[in-house]
Structure formats: C-alpha cells, structure tokens
Amino acid sequence: MRTVSEECCLQPVTVAMAFAYFEKLVLQGHLNKQNRKLVAAVCVLLATKISSDLRKTEVRLLIDKLEERFRISRRELIPLEVAVLVALEMALYLPENKVMPHYWRLVQQPHDNLLL
Known part of the structure; x- marks a missing residue:
C-alpha cells in the first residue's frame, strides 16, 4: 500500500484508514488468498475517496496504480467496492483508536x- 500511497501522494492517515478497513474485514472473516489483493485495493480506494477531495482524473490515476501494484482488474475492483462498503457497514469514518x-x-x- 505504501508504494501506491507515495505514487499518488496519499496522506499517511488515508493509508492508515485503508489498513484499518482491511483489518476489520480480516477480523470479520471476509478475506481469503484469492481476494486479499483485490480487497486491499478496494480499501485504499475507499479510504482515499472518504478522506480526499479527488477529481475524476485523480481517481482514474489511483485505479491505474492499484491495478498495476496489486495486479488486479478494474472490472473486479469497481463492483467489489459496494460489497466492501456493505461489509464495513457503511462505517467509513472510524474512531481514532x-x-x-x-x-x-x-x-x-x-x-x-x-510494502505489501
């Protein structure tokens, strides 16, 4: 996640939120070997959307970087975004702790x- 964050100039708090989302999904039992990279990418995307004021071109750049770094397809990434959001119970604003x-x-x- 750190390489993507550096390439897209994401703030450490945004990456920390992505890690927290990922951790929550792990604890809920939603991850397996086949979906872990895809879920990690979705967590970065959601954290970035919630904590940044992104333009359309910046979202495209982020998705391109996520595809490249995690070796996933945007065709898989975009639909999973809603499923992850539901699994997180729409709670993207996490407590500080x-x-x-x-x-x-x-x-x-x-x-x-x-590095992941």
Missing part, C-alpha cells in the same frame, strides 16, 4: 519494511 495504531506504525517505520 482504530486508525491511530496504523498511522503511528506508518510514520515511524522505514519505507522498506511496510
């Missing part, structure tokens, strides 16, 4: 240790 551990880990660790 769910996001901050991920945020502190992102800002304190060297870039090399956190």
